Amino acid sequence: MNKIDDQILVIFGASGDLTARKLIPALYHLCKGEYLPKNFIVLGASRTDMTDEEFRNRVITESKFFKDEHKSDKACMEDFASKLFYQDLGGDYNSSYEPVKQRLLELSKEHDIPENYIFYLSTPPSIYINIANNLSAVGLTDQSNGWKRLVVEKPFGYDLKSAKKLNKGLLKCFNEHQIYRIDHYLGKETVQNLLVTRFSNSIFEPLWNKNYISHVEITNAESEGVGSRGGYYDGSGAFRDMFQNHLMQIVSLVAMEPPYAIEANAIREEKLKVLKCLKGWTPSRIRRNTVRAQYAANDGMKGYKEEDGVPEKSKTETYAAIKFYFENWRWEKVPFFVRTAKRMPAKVTEVIVHFKPSPKNLFDGKQENNKLIIRIQPNEGIMLNFGMKLPGQGFSVENVDMDFNYSDLSEDDVPEAYERLLLDVMQGDATLYALGAEVEEAWAFVDPVLEAWKNDKDIELHQYKAGTWGPKAADKLLGKFDWRDPTEDNI
Numbered sequence: 001m002n003k004i005d006d007q008i009l010v011i012f013g014a015s016g017d018l019t020a021r022k023l024i025p026a027l028y029h030l031c032k033g034e035y036l037p038k039n040f041i042v043l044g045a046s047r048t049d050m051t052d053e054e055f056r057n058r059v060i061t062e063s064k065f066f067k068d069e070h071k072s073d074k075a076c077m078e079d080f081a082s083k084l085f086y087q088d089l090g091g092d093y094n095s096s097y098e099p100v101k102q103r104l105l106e107l108s109k110e111h112d113i114p115e116n117y118i119f120y121l122s123t124p125p126s127i128y129i130n131i132a133n134n135l136s137a138v139g140l141t142d143q144s145n146g147w148k149r150l151v152v153e154k155p156f157g158y159d160l161k162s163a164k165k166l167n168k169g170l171l172k173c174f175n176e177h178q179i180y181r182i183d184h185y186l187g188k189e190t191v192q193n194l195l196v197t198r199f200s201n202s203i204f205e206p207l208w209n210k211n212y213i214s215h216v217e218i219t220n221a222e223s224e225g226v227g228s229r230g231g232y233y234d235g236s237g238a239f240r241d242m243f244q245n246h247l248m249q250i251v252s253l254v255a256m257e258p259p260y261a262i263e264a265n266a267i268r269e270e271k272l273k274v275l276k277c278l279k280g281w282t283p284s285r286i287r288r289n290t291v292r293a294q295y296a297a298n299d300g301m302k303g304y305k306e307e308d309g310v311p312e313k314s315k316t317e318t319y320a321a322i323k324f325y326f327e328n329w330r331w332e333k334v335p336f337f338v339r340t341a342k343r344m345p346a347k348v349t350e351v352i353v354h355f356k357p358s359p360k361n362l363f364d365g366k367q368e369n370n371k372l373i374i375r376i377q378p379n380e381g382i383m384l385n386f387g388m389k390l391p392g393q394g395f396s397v398e399n400v401d402m403d404f405n406y407s408d409l410s411e412d413d414v415p416e417a418y419e420r421l422l423l424d425v426m427q428g429d430a431t432l433y434a435l436g437a438e439v440e441e442a443w444a445f446v447d448p449v450l451e452a453w454k455n456d457k458d459i460e461l462h463q464y465k466a467g468t469w470g471p472k473a474a475d476k477l478l479g480k481f482d483w484r485d486p487t488e489d490n491i
Ligand SMILES: NC(=O)C1=CN([C@@H]2O[C@H](COP(=O)(O)OP(=O)(O)OC[C@H]3O[C@@H](n4cnc5c(N)ncnc54)[C@H](OP(=O)(O)O)[C@@H]3O)[C@@H](O)[C@H]2O)C=CC1
Pocket: 012, 013, 014, 015, 016, 017, 018, 019, 046, 047, 048, 093, 121, 122, 123, 124, 125, 127, 153, 154, 155
């Protein structure tokens, strides 16, 4: 691991859910694993009036995470807690950030830390530009005495127009290379492993194209409903919440060309290039190739419209399935099928690469195609499905699985996505963060679908029973293929 500069991480929105549930636990693990630099401080900042001690209580003593898992590690906890500080922003995020600046200078001096600051935006997105402007107004974007980085949480815009506005607003205060747009799926080990699977194994890459691949299928299923996030979710829906960002990132990693190196610019440029090859939409193609649906009450589970914060007449989709193509040499005419939903039978994310059949079936019975299944979560791993001769007379073929479980590779637990991503930004490595142009390209693809779903009366909002695999219409979308049931085996 590269040496990490001493630094201060400033979290805006530090009184919120993400800070307590994800960021602080991830930082604690990094501290426990001795990954943090020698001099490191977290400065929480938000409008809530709190002292340093009250902030520590809020995110450690009262945290469910620390109650559940880490009672015993007292010395570690105390060391970690001593790194946490808090700065009240006064009434709102628009007051001058002079007090934040003074506090940072004091902390830098006291703890012998250069003015290396990460500003992590963990507030509602509506105030991201305000925060950037306020930082710039008091000179906190100035890099003469230390580097400055900005981490931006999703959602990165609501549509192409707002994403462009956000990019433009942030770029007035920070350069592109200082901006880290977070997508926690890129922090998942098996998502990163997609690069290794493809580009470190000469047996896969020669087959990774239209000559050998029949279609690519991606399932992202959650068993939970929207829970307490109904208010947020209803303004978003499955397509914005999961497809535009996380699933488009996975799709780009599956479809991109080999990068010239495993480094930020090389990988991000290839992802951007392949997104530019996505085949555009026409109204009829959207009608034929997209399906949206909402979960209905079933088996003791509430329907979406009965969830807290969701309007009774909501038309927001909790299920989205889509078929699309890339127009390039590698993928011409290879359909990609992606589905994402809440309230499915299981929580699972997997990529399935379906290979074409061999040119002629020489053996008894129907020939099953080879499949490579990349399980992103849970039970991270890879499974290759291929035909073998059944023992005995004749040539009967049965498809068998060769599987590899990611946990067999190391005794260590698979690190949480936020740990990896936080450590990367601390080191200035943007490989697993999205470029502004990538985000805009993804919105350009998603926008026409959302527009049609809103306005095209011929596009139905289907229903599916909570706890099932979605509406029949999504099966039709696959034509002669079938969705794989991810619960049929456990890799
Ligand atoms: N929670 C999660 O699991 C995930 C969250 N995100 C994203 O991370 C960001 C933070 O999420 P989360 O912590 O859940 O959000 P919260 O709603 O908990 O907000 C974070 C903090 O922002 C401040 N805040 C809230 N509303 C406003 C407002 N209207 N104006 C100014 N400040 C406000 C509050 O602090 P105070 O009042 O003290 O200033 C609040 O504690 C969001 O952009 C979210 O989309 C992304 C992925 C997952």
